Amino acid sequence: MSAQQYLNVYTGLDSLRNYWDPNKQPPLPLVEVPLSLNPFHQDGVRIYAKMMSALPANNVKALPAMHMLQSEKMTQGKIKTLVEYSSGSTVVSLGMIARILYGIEDTRAFLSNKTSLAKLQMMRFFGLNISVFGGPSQPEPEDARGGIYRAHKLAQDRDDTYNPNQYVNDLNWGAHMKWTGPQIIAQLPQINVFCAGMGTAGTMTGIGTYLKQAKPSITRVGVCTKPGDRVPGPRSHALLAPINFPWKQAVDELEECGSQDAYRLSMELSREGLVCGPSSGFNLQGLYNYLQKKKDAGAMKELSGDDGEIHCVFICCDLPYQYLDDYFVKLDERYFHPIQNSNLLxxxxxxxxxxxxxxxxxxxxxxxxxxxxxxxxxxxxxxxxxxxxxxxxxxxxxxxxxxxxxxxxxxxxxxxxxxxxxxxxxxxxxxxxxxxxxxxxxxxxxxxxxxxxxxxxxxxxxxxxxxxxxxxxxxxxxxxxxxxxxGYEFGHLLVSPINAGVAEQPQQPQQPQPSQIKVDGGF
Missing domain, CATH: 3.40.250.10 (Rhodanese-like domain)
Known part of the structure; x- marks a missing residue:
């Protein structure tokens, strides 16, 4: 890494290209959580957050977006339009990177009509052309009635349109094989447990595959949502069935996590200085669940490394701001200070x-x-x-x-x-x-x-x-x-029945003419 890159400075005509290029950035932070967020510290557990939210797009999807836009189809120079079914992070990242690398300004987001207004407005803010679709918010990739298939079909019918299709594109998980996995091993070679949620399963597939190759003793924990309980990003185990990535070979253990825990832990992480969205809290809760099961079984020592400690890494995926309204739906008032003088709102x-x-x-x-x-x-x-x-x-x-x-x-x-x-x-x-x-x-x-x-x-x-x-x-x-x-001595000007006879004041206040104001009790 050059001195300029070490100082995180990007200049010249290629400044944005270099700023977004993972090969020219410092490693993303790996930060140990405070004791207040490590209930297993007495058991020799160390927990670290991999801050993927520190990427230029502030979300983990920036890496797959970059990798998918380096495909051969993009480099031929014929593409004028991108289209992607995405709940937010992937298509926002695609839109920015497409502008930087290829000057493409027409990026189209297909997504569920159940998407929050805050997310829709965020995507409009980033210049995306939005189309919403009915049906399940997480449709199966091959369902012709869903937005994923419709995005694929649009690109199939137009030579100037590219659908990266994060759900089937191996460059999705390949990005984490190429960049995230190597960073984690370099930063924490003593890692024992890795944990991430699964939506497209690209993050877990790429990182999990790389880590197992680099360190076979590692335990990889994939986290799914509980059936019917939605967290932005990850899916339930049943909804992972259509995903064709080799995620099953990249996971050693599966855990489930509910939305309330996801939002609560995200909020607690943010309050402690690790600002992150609900899927990050979701990942941490999944790690907690796995560690608690091992502790209850008396098997914690099975996870420890040569130093006797258990080093665990979870992914912080994005930021909380686009989900703020949801925190106040998922969590009750005991988690928040009341607003003083709320009657003034x-x-x-x-x-x-x-x-x-x-x-x-x-x-x-x-x-x-x-x-x-x-x-x-x-x-x-x-x-x-x-x-x-x-x-x-x-x-x-x-x-x-x-x-x-x-x-x-x-x-x-x-x-x-x-x-x-x-x-x-x-x-x-x-x-x-x-x-x-x-x-x-x-x-x-x-x-x-x-x-x-x-x-x-x-x-x-x-x-x-x-x-x-x-x-x-x-x-x-x-x-x-x-x-x-x-606040001022007006005595020399005041008019009243007592002083009305004073020469310098009028006997009665001068009344404006009717054409000015004529209102009962007023002028």
Whole structure:
């Protein structure tokens, strides 16, 4: 390996080709799991995760995809379209590698109509052309009604289309004979047990075959799903029957694993720093099951090597993110911390901007001209005071309209420090400004008058800030005053029955003309 490859640097016109080439990459990490995930540590067991998720495509299928795209048919230069039946990882990897190696942009994914929306969107994100099919999510390769056969038939009928067909293509498992198996032996020559799930069975066939040739004493554990219990990737034992790869010769022991254990262990691995998807947890649980059987039979020593320890490797296949919704279906709430202030998830949904919150002097300069006596609000501004009517009547700014909120009171908690307050105030503001009944509709239309802006006031400025967000979401140019009526000395401007006779203030607040706003209880 060159110094550049050792440093994991890929440059020049062939940078992506080299980055994806397993022969030019450092070995993928082999990481021993923490003690919290090794219940057999006291029995001399060491457990290691082979992080296939560290491949450029973040999934184990990148290697078979690379190998299948190095076939003679691809190198002839006639192929313009790829088509593959795949639940995600294989066809995503094929799409990226086809672009890099051959400039092919038309990769078509055939898959089950039972595929999650998250996976479908992921494949669309990677530029795949998607067709979904009914029937079993894991059809038999030779079933003419299924998507696997349909992909094969499409390629058979078109000279410019290639179907790698991971289910029958020996280059699938050959990739792991060529790359993964040798890496594991080089990294951990003392390996005693290898464990992997089986879907197409390519991973288990390739690695298992190589490891047995390199070290005949090794035990190879294949893992299947329990009948009727689905985990993305692996299959039940019955569904492996149509697979023609020599997987039976690559497996010494078979285990079954359920989906709940798969998702739980995947989550625990991820939390400990080995970020991986459910099929990785599935593989680890299969290893646990096998080791527990040996322990119960008093046969653990049969597995140990010359150093007296039992070194076990399982495969981490991909990442958890595309399956996140499934974790909350498979696992109950005891595995997750509750969301604090969850009542806010359905309220306060609009954006905020610090520029919409003005200091009081700046707000006053927008609202009023200090050269005019009596002081009047500029005609292009509407001023709304959300305080209680009693407080409003005891003193308010000239030309302000009082639209009191039931959820707002002097001395009340800020909506940004009490989630229940924010919930109540946002819902009330939505109703006040947005609802299409009563005065709200009229108010909203009036506030949306062309060429006008709205200034919102409250006690401390925080509720007005929420109101500004609500109005801005309706394309109304609204502003709030930081600190509100309590945060600034407005005494020289206040209008009230007590000081209405002061010469510098108007006897009554200036009311906008009916053409501006005429709403009951408002301007």
């Amino acid at each position: 359905n309220v306060d949904l609009h954006r905020y901007d610090e520029a919409w919150e003005l200091e009081a002097p700046a707000a006053m300069s927008k609202l009023y001209s200090t050269t005019e006596i009596p002081i009047q609000c500029r005609p292009e501004w509407f001023l709304i005071d959300l305080r209680d009517t009693t407080d409003f009547e005891s003193g308010h700014l000239p030309d302000a309209a009082n639209w009191p909120l039931k959820s707002l009171a002097r001395g009340g908690k800020s909506p940004f420090f009490e989630s229940q307050v924010l919930e109540k105030q946002w819902l009330e503001l939505e109703s006040l400004f947005v609802s299409k009944n009563g005065n709200s509709e009229g108010r909203l239309k009036a506030l949306n008058s062309p060429g006008h802006s709205v200034m919102i006031l409250c006690y401390d400025g925080d509720t007005a800030r929420v109101a500004t967000s609500v109005l801005r979401a309706r394309d109304i140019e609204a502003w709030s005053v930081r600190g509100g009526m309590l």
